[in-house]
Amino acid sequence: MVGVVNYFFSDSNYSNKEEQLQEYIILGDVHNQNKIYAELIKEDSSNVAHHFNFIATHFKIASEYDPSSLELKSSNNKLVEYYTRLSCHPFDEISDIGKFGRGVCFFHLGLAEESLSSFVGIHNQKMDYLNFVYGSYFGFANYDKAVEYLRIEIISNPTNKLAYRELANTYKRYEKPYELLSFFQDSTAFANTPNKVKRYTYFYLRDVEGYSKAIFSRFFSGVNAIGFMGALLILIVWFVYLIFIHKYLKKRWLLAIEVLFLGMFFAFGTSILTDFNTNVLGFKFEDLFFHDFLYSVIGLGMIEEFVKIIPLVLVMIFSKKLKEPIDYIVFASISALGFAFVENLIYFDEGGLSTIQGRSLSSTVTHMFNTSLVAYGVVIGKFAKKRNWLFYFGFFYMLAAIFHGFYDFWLINRIARSFSFITFIWLLISMVLWVSMINNCLNNSYNRKVIWTYNPDRLNSYLLFGLSAIFLFEYLMMAWRFNAEVANNELQKDLYSGLFLLIFLTSKLSRFDYIPNYWAPLKFWDWNLLFSIPRLDVKHFNLKEIIGANVTIDGYGDYGVLSNHFPIKGEVVKRELLSWEKDWYLVKLDSPIKISWKEHYFILLKAKDENDIFLQRAKQPVQVRLVVKIDDLVKERKRKRDFLSVDIATVTRTR
DSSP states (O other): OHHHHHHHSOOOOOSSHHHHHHHHHHHTOHHHHHHHHHHHHHHOTTOHHHHHHHHHHHHHHHTTSOTTOHHHHHHHHHHHHHHHHHHTOSSHHHHHHHHHHHHHHHHHTTOHHHHHHHHHTOSOTTSTTHHHHHHHHSOTTOHHHHHHHHHHHHHHOTTOHHHHHHHHHHHHHTTOHHHHHHHTTSHHHHHTSOHHHHHHHHHHHTOHHHHHHHHHHHHHTTOOHHHHHHHHHHHHHHHHHHHHHOGGGGGGHHHHHHHHHHHHHHHTHHHHHHHIIIIISOOOOOSOHHHHHHHIIIIIIIHHHHHHHHHHHHHHHHOOOOOSHHHHHHHHHHHHHHHHHHHHHHHOSGGGGGGHHHHHHTHHHHHHHHHHHHHHHHHIIIIISOSOHHHHHHHHHHHHHHHHHHHHHHHHSTTGGGGTHHHHHHHHHHHHHHHHHHHHHHHTOSOTHHHHTOOHHHHHHHHHHHHHHHHHHHHHHHHHHTOHHHHHHHHHHHHHHHHHHHHHHHHHTTOOOOOTTOOOOOOSOOHHHHHHTTOSSOOOOOHHHHTTOEEEEEESSSOOTTTTTOSEEEEEEEEEEETTEEEEEEEEEEEEEEETTEEEEEEEEEESSTTSOTTSSTTEEEEEEEOOOGGGGGOSSBOGGGSEEEEEEEEEEOO
């Protein structure tokens, strides 16, 4: 596939550098943007816009470095020295460029006074971008001056989109909705106004029609065919996965589709609640460490988990089709899928095509996990505790909001982004918890056919194929939209960051360990479980092939308590849990064995080697425990000490 892509999409047919620059802007490739701006300056050194953007991209790149690094300081000094030399040029036009560039550099370096001094020294005070920097850099303390300078910039340099954007933000910052409404009369101004500013204006003025248009445009303004197909592919892959988990979902496909579309619809409610939170309560992102963590939990987690759980609540109220624990988890996940689909449309604009793979492996599954966590609270209340499910619903909702906020915080806060790997670790932990929740719901399913039809190998293959298909789709679309070089670079990044996660999700989300009527505790952290998952040789088996098997139990050594009774024949009737140990099997004997003048009809067996699968081979060594009291078998929590350990034996399947 790589060879085909490089053969057919190898050419980069740019008619000029401006066209190439636009591609890098779409891709968000700041490094190449900086290089192109440098080349454009060599071709036309009088273009102020090129100088402004060249400096801006330089400092964006600089933000990736350690502030104390000598390399960064040297690079910044060279840039300042370059524009300082230009500022001393005898020709005013060139000198003004130098003073402007030096002023922009000083501002980025936090030297406000030096920056302003350099700008004031410019001979031509009407040059492009100068009034923009006056209004944007120094207008925070003076509303009138900021507006005046930005209006002058728009009149003299109408191609400066940043001036329109900054003027709109200034009106919002000083809470001037009526001025904004007048500003919107200009089509260019309206087109370059951020969506959140539009929503603020119409929200404040209670303009329902305008506000509705602003909300929907936020989600669909940047939608393109490739982005839509990418979002749809992710939805299909994970929807089919849920069908694999819940076979009888196909018989309720109409309800599933309704929940999916409800999840999409209520996704738009996120904007309403966010705007109320920001514009009425005044609680917003401030780029302050502890404040932003709280905002991530309340302003993001609580809001998004609230709108995602609404479809499930509606189904619970108006439908009686949620009968088993797994129903709640699956339908909650479907609602989250609908939400994620709409959210993905925002990200998958032309510049966001490279995020398709990442969101399929992280954001989408995280949305499903968090909403499933809320649903799991209902499951605990209704099926495990069988009391006061509303309390558990509320508790797990708050837990989901905290989990959601914790995931987002390390990606949005400026300081926290240095530790963004925490989000990745949190994702792994979340998946461990999600599988545990699903497993518990399957354990307590009333319909045992759900388990008997479960095929882990088929599910594993499907996930590997489906998630790999998303990788391939992104690669092909990047090559088609841009070129093979861009596609190859993105593929390399995807493999570097996503290959482990793909293997992890494929292996972890395809293996469920069925124990009837067992509610396993949700372990927040399990090092052994977490890091043993990505193995390809995962221990799995078909329980249906074990239950009902006829077996022969024979001696392991020369001596033993049961040596006089071998061979012992019986039938495997049930899988049991003893003192939290899995893989004990209850065997009903064909003929009772007499020990200490008492007849025993049942024994418990477990493979001696923890890595062995029960009945995987003939003459398999097993631990043997004796069922002394039949009543011990009906206890909800069974302890090993209640069943007498009597021998080590071998077991062989006879039929």
